[in-house]
Amino acid sequence: MSPEGRQYDGRVADAGGWRPLSVRTRRAASVAGLTGDSPFARLALTHVLAIAGDTLVTVALAGSLFFSISPHAARGRVALYLVLTMAPFAVVAPLLGPVLDRSRSGRRAVVVVCCAGRTVVCFLMAQHLHSLLLFPEAFVVLVLSKAYLVTKAALVPATVDDETQLVRANARLAVLAALAGFVAAGPGALVLKLSFLGAPWVLRLAGVAFAAAAVAAVRLARAPVDQKPEPTATEAGLLRSHGILLGSTAMAVLRGSVGFLTFLLAFAFRRAHAPSWWFGVAIGASLAGTLVGALLAPRVRRLVTEERMLTASLVAVALAAAIGARFGNRAAASALAGVVGLGASAGKLAFDSIVQRDAPDAAQGRAFARFETRFQLVWVAAALVPVVIPVPTRVGMITLAVAASGATIFYVLSRRGYPVSPSSSNSRRAR
Secondary structure: OOOOOEEEOOEEEOOOOOOOOOHHHHHHHOOOOOOOOOHHHHHHHHHHHHHHHHHHHHHHHHHHHOOOOOHHHHHHHHHHHHHHHHHHHHHHHHHHHHHHHHOOOHHHHHHHHHHHHHHHHHHHHHHOOOOOOHHHHHHHHHHHHHHHHHHHHHHHHHHOOOHHHHHHHHHHHHHHHHHHHHHHHHHHHHHHHOOOOOHHHHHHHHHHHHHHHHHHHOOOOOOOOOOOOOOOHHHHHHHOOHHHHHHHHHHHHHHHHHHHHHHHHHHHHHHOOOOHHHHHHHHHHHHHHHHHHHHHHHHHHOOOOHHHHHHHHHHHHHHHHHHHHHHOOHHHHHHHHHHHHHHHHHHHHHHHHHHHHHOOHHHHHHHHHHHHHHHHHHHHHHHHHHHHOOOOHHHHHHHHHHHHHHHHHHHHHHHOOOOOOHHHHHHHHHO
8 A cells, every 4th residue: 555545536545544435325325324225324224233132132141140149149250251251352353353354345244144143142042041051152142242343343434435424423323322222221121020031032132133133234335345455564554553552542441441330330339238220320321421422422523633532531531530539429420420431432432433544444354353352351350340349439439530530641641742643634624
């Protein structure tokens, strides 16, 4: 890939990996929703159905792994489950990334296989919910789920006409995913509470959702194939660029904050014998924050760069944690969950756009697989702290405030003197 880029439809795509669509596709891509026949609409429909299935699986497993047993027994099971969530990335990172980068036309096939595979495994889990077979089957579902998310992120650049729309496209998918989670959680919880149905039928509902996602994925647009399959030395250097690595550090802190706070509040509320609806309030606040972050991100992107969005997300978490520690009650903890959800959501959209903008297209599959592995490792490590150690709520909030503040200072100081990437400059001039 030359530094000058490649010519497409009379326009030049830079070395960062973004490639414009054809004129007809650009017009269709403006329909950023579930209607129409644009590449984005097809991806959005597939994503909504897949997230609905993931939500139903989470509802079914939560009822059997955590809330139905004592807090002491829950610690061991939750710790095992957290370690289990890390294991899929040992498969996804080394295997899936190269496959995606070597075969642009294979990305659609990967999505179809991931959704169809989860359909089969969900029906098997429904039969083995109280058997040791549940754990290897849950492992397979997690592997396929992470593989799908990595592939989805690598498909997004093919659905927009220029890099300034990446945050907007990622945000639309995040909003639709949050809404799908809300919609699917209601029926899932209802079926879970019905004694004659229960968790097995929640898993069967998830299987139906994944089957629908597999059918929808057949219509996904093929990614462009007229490019080198192997990254050059220059492209590999771009992937390891200072800006992407710094962004991944900031995003890792935000992802770790989510894991730490989730299990801090779960066990703190149970130790205090708080009504179960308090944890529901905290989870609801987190989901609402995630949705608000996805809604605000495209508007904020019109004013500032993705890098400043990451900085603002860290600052928001640090301030909210400090204020929450000052009050230290359940309401403050729930409000903090909302802010952390907002910050992590907006930060993830910003970071994904940085990778999609700056990483070479021939290495984006590797990039997303590698960074998602790191983020999941941080999430698990942070979540294990309150699972293993009984951390008081106020102490946990102070810890979170210190971590976010330190990450903010490190990120801002490290970016000083670093030249802005050409893609970023072009984006600002385009605005």
